[in-house]
Amino acid sequence: MDLESVADELYGLPPGEFVAARGRHVAAARTAQDPELARQIAALRKPTLAAWAGNLLVRSAPDQVDALQRLGEGLRAAQDRLAGDQLRELTRQRNALVAELAREARRLAAEAGQPVGDAVQHEVETTLHAVLADPDAAREWAAGHLAKPLTTRPGFPGTAATAPAPAPSRRPARKRHLKLVEDPAKARAEELTRARKEAKAAEREARDQDKALRRDESQRDRAESRLEEATARVADLTEQLRSAEKAESEAREALTHARRTLTATTRATRESRRAADRAAAKVTDLESEPDP
Template identity: 35%
Template sequence: MPGLSAELVQQLYRTPPDRFVAARDAAVADARRAGDPTTARQLARLRRPTVAAWLVNLLAIRRPELVADLVQLADALRVAQRELRGPRLRELSAQRRAVVGALVAEVRKLAAAEPDAPSANRLPLAEVEETLNAAFSDVEVAEQVRAGRLLRAASYAGFGEVPRPQLRLVTGDEEEREAERPARRPGPQRGRPEAAPRPDRAAERAEQAAQRAARVERARQRRALDRELAKAQADQERAEAELTEATGQERDGAAVLDGLEAELAELERRRAVAEQDLSRAKLARRAAERAVTVARRRAGEVEAAVEALAAEEGNADAGGGAAD
C-alpha cells in the first residue's frame, strides 16, 4: 500500500488476533496525530486474521526462507502436473509432504515462543496444514502465504492443477478399427470399364490414411497418459491417506504430550509445596532442639542449686548437733 510501511504491516500481522484490532486502532491514531490521514485510512482497512491465518503469517514473517522454499516447490509441482511427468510428480509429492510437515512443526515452535499465543492443544494446526497444501495448487494462495497477509485459512480441494489433454473422447478402439479397415474402392459401374484412379485421388487417399494413423497415434498417447494419470491419482490418494493418518497421530501425540506436561506441572507444584513443608518442619525441629537444650541447662542449674542447698542444710544440721 502506498504510504504504508511494510514493517508496520508486518508488526500488525505478527500480533495475535485477539490483540490485532487494538494494535491497528492505536496505529491509526498515531498516524492521525502525525498528520498522515492517508496512512490512517490504509491502516483502518486492514482486517483481523483468523488464528490459523495468523500462524501462517507468523511463519512467513519469522521464517521467510522456508516459505520461499515452499513456493518454489509448488511451482515445480505445478509444472510436473501440467506435463504429467509421473516419476517427477511422485518425487515432488514426497517432497511436498516433508516440507508441509516441517513447516507445521515450525509453526508450533513459533507459537510456543509467542507470549499471547493459544496453548499447544488449541492451535488450529490442521487448518494451517490445509492452507500450506492449498498453496501448492493455488498461485494466489501461495503469494498470500509468502506475503504474510493471509486473512483466513485456505481450503485444499485436490492435488493441484491437473490439466487434461485436449483430445476428442472416443469409446473402445473405434479409431484403430477405422485405421485398420481396408479402404473401399468404388466398384465398376455397369456398362463402363473400371477407370484407373486419378493421381490426385490417390494422393487424397494417402493423406486420409496418414490422418487416420495420426489419430490412432494420438489415441495411443492419450491412453498412455490416462494410465499415467490414474497411477498418479492413486499415488495421491495413498499419500493423502498417509498424511491424514500422520496428522491424526501427530494430534494424538500432542494431546498425550500436553497431558504429560500438565501432570508434570502438577507434580512440580506438589514438590514445591512439599519442599516448603519440609523446610518449615526443619525450622520447627531446630527450634525444638534449642528449647530442649535450654530446658536441660536450666534443669541442671536447678538440680545443682537444690543439691547445694541440701548440702548447706546438712552442714547446718551437723554443726547444731555438735554444739549440743
C-alpha cells in the same frame, strides 16, 4: 508511516494485541491529517490463530518459505507435463514438508506464548497446500499479512497423492464361474449405491456446515467491524480529549498571566495617578504663593 510498514508490524503481533495496536495507528494517521491511510489501516482484519501461525512461520523460517515455493513450482510444472514419476516424488516431498512446516508453526506459536491445537495446525496445513497449488496464494502467504487461512482452489489435481488404479484382468472368466461372479458383482453394486447415498448425505452435511460456517464468520466479521469502529472512535476521542486538556491548560496559564499583568498594570496606573496628582498640587501651591 505507510500502510505496508503498519501491516508488517500489526501482523507480527500476537492476535490479542492486534486491535489495540491498530487503533493506535488509526489515531496516529488521523492526527497526521491522513484520513485515507487511517481508513486503510482500520480495514486491516485481525488474523485468526491459524493465519497468525502461518504469518509467524513466514517471518521465522524464510528458507523454508523459499523451499515450499520452489516445490510448488515443481509440482505445477510436473502436472503440466504429466510427468507421473516426478509428480509422485514431488507429492511425497510436499506431504513431508507441509507436515514439518505445520508442526514448526505450532511450535513457534507455543514459543510466542500462544499455544494452538490440532485444528489450527490442520488449517495451517490447508494454507500450505494452497500455497503449493496456487502461485497467487504463495505470494500472498509469503507477504506475511494473512488474516485468515488460505484454501486450495478447485481443479488443481497435483495436490493429493494418488495411487494408479489396478489394471483390469485380461483373462476371461471361465463359464462355470459366471454364477459365482454375479453375486459379488451385485453385492458390489449395492455397496456402491449405499456409498453414493452416504457420499451425497455427507456432501449435504458439508454444505450445511459450510453455510453455518459462513454465517458464523459473517457474524464474527460484523462484530469485529463494530469493535474496530468503536476502538478507532475511542482512540480518536482520546486524542481529542488530550488536545482539549492541553488547550485548557494553556488557556488557564494565559489567564493567570493576564491577571498578573493586569494587577501590575493597575498598581502602576494608580502610582502614576498619585504622582500626577502630587505634581499638580505642587504646581497649584506654587501658583498660589504671592510674589516676593
